[in-house]
Amino acid sequence: MSALPEIRVLPPGLKNQIAAGEVVERPASVVKELVENGLDAGATRIDVTVEQGGRALLVVQDNGAGIPTDQLELAVTRHATSKIRDFRDLSDIGSFGFRGEALPSIASVSRFTMTSRARGADEASQIEVRAGEVASKGPAALASGTRVEVRDLFAATPARLKFLKTESTENRRCQDVLMRVALAHLETGFSLTVGGRELFRLPPGQTLADRLAAFWPPAVCQGLKPFDCARDGYRAHGAAGSPSTAQGRGDRILLYVNGRPVQDKLMLSAVRQAYKGMLLSREYPQMVLFLDVPRDEVDVNVHPAKLEVRFIDERRVFSAIRSGVLQALSDPDGIIGSSCAAPEPGRFPAPSGFPGSPAYRESPSSGSAGSAGSSRSAHRPAAFQDAKFSTYRAFTEDQTRALDLPVTPSAAEAGSGLSGGPAGPEPSMAREPGPDALRPATLSGSGYTYLGQIADTYLVLRRGADLELVDQHAAHERVLLAAMREQRKKGDSQPLALALELPLHPSEAEVLADLREDLRAMGFVIEMDGPAKALVRGIPPTLETGEAREYLKDALAEKARGLDDLWTMMACKTAIKANQPLAVDEALALLETWLKTPEREFCPHGRPVVLRWTPNDLEKLFKRK
Structure with missing residues (x-):
């Protein structure tokens, strides 16, 4: 019988690459991590540049608080973070990044350069990392905030590189990630440049309707209805699409928990239940759903990519979401109805910019753009009712x-x-x-x-x-x-x-x-x-x-x-x-x-x-x- 291999500690570079396998799945994962770092730093503007699907170059620059020179090297060290201090902080996480894994993981599978200038600092500093090791550091030029350049992603790990899709597909995934983040942070401006062409520039302070109009076609946006439901300390708000604009895929169902994009079966089930009887089995509505819950009642520390969550009270989550969506579907004017209690005055900002919301109703040009019905049968075009058999001919x-x-x-x-x-x-x-x-x-x-x-x-x-x-x-x-x-x-x-x-x-x-x-x-x-x-x-x-x-x-x-x-x-x-x-x-x-x-x-x-x-x-x- 052969002897068992001895137990040994993995070298730092290999540990970082294993961590990168969990955090950095593709270029879009890098965009997500770096943009969320900018938001945690209080940025009001974040600009993203993508070249060759993110393989050749990814740049994320923000105007946030920046990183002091003496902490720059620590920022690319595994499990070094400013977001948590002790075990109790894990039950009250309010930031997006907190594990201290993203930067060292990205740096271990790319040529990584980070330049940052802390607020109040006289100059910026720069650090370069190659294969997980610090290659150089020193002063640099940057007006404010942080700029991260990621070059030759996965070049040293061809096993991961071969699983990437075409350049256009990876570009689209980067755009999708930035869109999802931008919809949850209307106070922040975002831009995306792909292959030297600016795809969008979103000013800060937009309404949710204005943000969505930059990404979704008018036919979809005109059928959206706002909702805002507060119940038992939980709040579900956002915009729900008319059943008449449903599509054959579920990629326009966007779910958030406390501002964090998530994928959650319970939340999706509550949405589907609200639309029960209005959609065919293979149809999916358009939906932007924000769920706000007390931070100590949700676990966001389930997966390194932080896309999954766990709730303490799933019943309350389901009830709040279903009631909120039904509010939009049952009230043709988008006004808060009897299906849910209204949020306490001043506690939550009211949704705006959609048909039925105050901002929309005050607009002289709103017309009837938001009057799309909540079911196909109730709002069938008159041509189908009167011209009885033109289609049959x-x-x-x-x-x-x-x-x-x-x-x-x-x-x-x-x-x-x-x-x-x-x-x-x-x-x-x-x-x-x-x-x-x-x-x-x-x-x-x-x-x-x-x-x-x-x-x-x-x-x-x-x-x-x-x-x-x-x-x-x-x-x-x-x-x-x-x-x-x-x-x-x-x-x-x-x-x-x-x-x-x-x-x-x-x-x-x-x-x-x-x-x-x-x-x-x-x-x-x-x-x-x-x-x-x-x-x-x-x-x-x-x-x-x-x-x-x-x-x-x-x-x-x-x-x-x-x-x-x-x-x-x-x-x-x-x-x-x-x-x-x-x-x-x-x-x-x-x-x-x-x-x-x-x-x-x-x-x-x-x-x-x-x-x-x-x-x-x-x-x-x-x-x-």
């Missing part, structure tokens, strides 16, 4: 033909408003069924008999002794998606005589660059006219110009990601809706096509299209068994 004439199925003309079109004439009365769940609503008809070659439409939403079928209900919207979504997959890979496009101009927010321009090939595959022909405007010269044949514009706005607001998500979103937009009456031949055309469609049991979002009851099921329902 697109299905019968284009998608059905694309699947080599016969097009059945609608016998109910004449005089019913289906061909562009005056629309009939608005459909209602309580109205009497029309003469065609419950007329049995056989679906050719399928064994199904169509029995009629219930509540202008569900199509009733009989197959043998079984009873089935089909959701007409979900079925049409599935049919449209199948047609798009079959036909639109060809990139067929309808040229526009006059190009459609789309002004672009900086975030939308980035998304367009990522989606351009997928949009071209769908039939969109798009050219850039400068950095802030796109020209649409061709659109898919089945879209009208107005529909194409709205579709692109949603796509650029990142409601979808990738070609299949884009198709799914288009299918949902153009499918017939609930509460739309169908003539018998229209229902038959939809059902016959749906029965020949792959994956027809579920809609593209994962909801069931059809429910079935066998005689045995019905006997159980009626308690015959």
